[in-house]
Amino acid sequence: xxxxxxxxxxxxxxxxxxxxxxxxxxxxxxxxxxxxxxxxxxxxxxxxxxxxxxxxxxxxxxxxxxxxxxxxxxxxxxxxxxxxxxxxxxxxxxxxxxxxxxxxxxxxxxxxxxxxxxxxxxxxxxxxxxxxxxxxxxxxxxxxxxxxxxxxxxxxxxxxxxxxxxxxxxxxxxxxxxxxxxxxxxxxxxxxxxxxxxxxxxxxxxxxxxxxxxxxxxxxxxxxxxxxxxxxxxxxxxxxxxxxxxxxxxxxxxxxxxxxxxxxxxxxxxxxxxxxxxxxxxxxxxxxxxxxxxxxxxxxxxxxxxxxxxxxxxx
Amino acid sequence: xxxxxxxxxxxxxxxxxxxxxxxxxxxxxxxxxxxxxxxxxxxxxxxxxxxxxxxxxxxxxxxxxxxxxxxxxxxxxxxxxxxxxxxxxxxxxxxxxxxxxxxxxxxxxxxxxxxxxxxxxxxxxxxxxxxxxxxxxxxxxxxxxxxxxxxxxxxxxxxxxxxxxxxxxxxxxxxxxxxxxxxxxxxxxxxxxxxxxxxxxxxxxxxxxxxxxxxxxxxxxxxxxxxxxxxxxxxxxxxxxxxxxxxxxxxxxxxxxxxxxxxxxxxxxxxxxxxxxxxxxxxxxxxxxxxxxxxxxxxxxxxxxxxxxxxxxxx
Numbered sequence: 001x002x003x004x005x006x007x008x009x010x011x012x013x014x015x016x017x018x019x020x021x022x023x024x025x026x027x028x029x030x031x032x033x034x035x036x037x038x039x040x041x042x043x044x045x046x047x048x049x050x051x052x053x054x055x056x057x058x059x060x061x062x063x064x065x066x067x068x069x070x071x072x073x074x075x076x077x078x079x080x081x082x083x084x085x086x087x088x089x090x091x092x093x094x095x096x097x098x099x100x101x102x103x104x105x106x107x108x109x110x111x112x113x114x115x116x117x118x119x120x121x122x123x124x125x126x127x128x129x130x131x132x133x134x135x136x137x138x139x140x141x142x143x144x145x146x147x148x149x150x151x152x153x154x155x156x157x158x159x160x161x162x163x164x165x166x167x168x169x170x171x172x173x174x175x176x177x178x179x180x181x182x183x184x185x186x187x188x189x190x191x192x193x194x195x196x197x198x199x200x201x202x203x204x205x206x207x208x209x210x211x212x213x214x215x216x217x218x219x220x221x222x223x224x225x226x227x228x229x230x231x232x233x234x235x236x237x238x239x240x241x242x243x244x245x246x247x248x249x250x251x252x253x254x255x256x257x258x259x260x261x262x263x264x265x266x267x268x269x270x271x272x273x274x275x276x277x278x279x280x281x282x283x284x285x286x287x288x289x290x291x292x293x294x295x296x297x298x299x300x301x302x303x304x305x306x307x308x309x310x311x312x313x314x315x
Numbered sequence: 316x317x318x319x320x321x322x323x324x325x326x327x328x329x330x331x332x333x334x335x336x337x338x339x340x341x342x343x344x345x346x347x348x349x350x351x352x353x354x355x356x357x358x359x360x361x362x363x364x365x366x367x368x369x370x371x372x373x374x375x376x377x378x379x380x381x382x383x384x385x386x387x388x389x390x391x392x393x394x395x396x397x398x399x400x401x402x403x404x405x406x407x408x409x410x411x412x413x414x415x416x417x418x419x420x421x422x423x424x425x426x427x428x429x430x431x432x433x434x435x436x437x438x439x440x441x442x443x444x445x446x447x448x449x450x451x452x453x454x455x456x457x458x459x460x461x462x463x464x465x466x467x468x469x470x471x472x473x474x475x476x477x478x479x480x481x482x483x484x485x486x487x488x489x490x491x492x493x494x495x496x497x498x499x500x501x502x503x504x505x506x507x508x509x510x511x512x513x514x515x516x517x518x519x520x521x522x523x524x525x526x527x528x529x530x531x532x533x534x535x536x537x538x539x540x541x542x543x544x545x546x547x548x549x550x551x552x553x554x555x556x557x558x559x560x561x562x563x564x565x566x567x568x569x570x571x572x573x574x575x576x577x578x579x580x581x582x583x584x585x586x587x588x589x590x591x592x593x594x595x596x597x598x599x600x601x602x603x604x605x606x607x608x609x610x611x612x613x614x615x616x617x618x619x620x621x622x623x624x625x626x627x628x629x630x
Binding site: 086 | 343398401416422436440514617
């Protein structure tokens with residue numbers, strides 16, 4: 001299957017580190033040293049997970065030469081829901097009037113981008129989908145505790161939308177060579193490393209070090225494994241797009257894999273951790289830089305825990 | 316693929332109609348006439364969506380001659396999450412120590428049972444899963460407003476777990492002949508009929524009549540369609556298992572299809588609306604009554620809206 005096109009939306013309001021300096025006494029230097037994050041975006045008062053998802057869909061609609069109304073599958077993803085019944089996937093179906101689409105909403109936390117892609121892969125394998133929309137959106141600032149000294153400054157809001165097709169598009173696209181996902185709830189502090197209990201306080205990350213260490217380890221090994229299974233070497237890799245949790249994690253994974261730093265796509269410095277949307281936003285931002293034959297690995301690690309990797313080739 | 320076995324869990328605390336008579340001035344007769352519901356179950360103070368899911372998994376573990384640790388896919392479903400990051404699917408993976416499983420959590424509201432089954436079908440079509448666990452759980456009483464005169468008395472809590480296999484089990488099982496799901500966000504008051512905004516008041520159902528009418532219509536037509544596509548007639552149908560929203564809806568669908576009332580499996584009278592778990596609990600309750608060659612249609616309709624049907628044959 002193929003990623004025919006991708007878009008993203010980020011809200012306009014910027015929250016700089018100065019905000020957290022004033023609020024929590026954390027200095028810009030302290031935050032940058034530990035996370036690489038200088039600023040993040042925050043959804044406006046009238047925005048939510050679903051409105052941001054729709055903005056990404058509208059952006060995709062403008063840029064792609066395909067009537068999105070004809071998609072036959074919509075997979076939405078978020079761990080920061082506005083509505084768990086009328087999900088962002090349903091809002092998307094309604095907006096597009098995509099009357100012939102199966103619609104499902106998922107969460108496997110920050111890994112959901114790849115879980116969503118793998119679900120699409122399954123529908124295409126069954127012959128139940130030819131053109132699918134994946135819509136990822138996180139409204140972290142609705143659920144985070146900005147007074148939390150450990151993690152309050154990490155989170156940003158944003159969304160992304162992808163058109164995925166079974167048939168090869170006539171325009172340049174990314175071929176999906178393999179998707180691999182796994183749960184890792186049995187690993188380390190999987191059950192408590194990052195939590196979001198909507199009725200009990202929102203996002204908490206009491207075991208950041210465990211998350212950090214496992215994210216570094218699992219994203220590196222998942223990348224190495226998918227490259228080797230597809231008979232490439234790490235030297236063949238043009239870009240690595242890791243989950244955008246922390247720039248130190250991204251740098252650690254790149255160093256572990258002996259990739260030159262500029263191959264690791266990163267937006268966490270100016271967007272913060274945008275959850276399951278972060279890596280997809282990264283692909284969207286760099287879409288026009290990818291050259292023919294480029295090999296790109298997306299790798300993710302999320303709370304719960306979950307992880308995975310996807311190998312893409314520009315063709 | 317095959318449903319090899321199924322289990323369910325319902326919490327012990329009963330809430331009779333007298334509770335809502337005292338609270339909201341609704342009489343038992345009024346509630347029964349409109350919904351068929353006499354009582355529902357409520358999770359205890361120490362219970363939540365994930366603990367109920369695990370109770371269903373533990374019940375399945377006891378009754379099935381297969382080490383659930385070996386499942387390679389866990390699909391959890393709920394619209395009433397305890398934790399949207401450490402989901403009930405992750406809790407299940409951790410409990411089973413199912414170290415080789417892909418793990419994802421979904422919601423398409425009360426339709427999620429069939430969305431989960433269809434996702435499993437996709438993984439099996441790709442050759443990525445041979446033994447999958449579907450875990451459905453709803454903690455409606457955590458999110459409902461019991462003072463809501465329109466809908467406060469509808470909701471109950473419960474969970475179900477299914478072992479789904481690619482290869483035919485040696486024990487009697489249900490063959491999954493077809494699964495069909497569709498979003499219906501474009502239909503009627505799809506975007507506002509039933510909502511659950513975790514940060515804005517929980518479950519609301521301001522347009523119950525629209526939900527009622529569309530549930531009756533879509534569950535009847537989805538049943539008729541799946542029967543005909545598989546070259547059966549409605550006379551061949553042994554059991555209908557509709558989403559357990561309201562006994563009047565179940566009776567309406569059965570009448571529309573000219574099915575004798577006893578063919579329509581119903582537990583809403585004593586469990587209330589247990590969301591995506593309700594129809595699966597119904598299958599679990601009647602598992603040992605199904606006879607060889609029985610044809611069973613599960614049909615669902617959920618907020619958002621979404622709907623679908625699944626045809627099963629006992630073999």
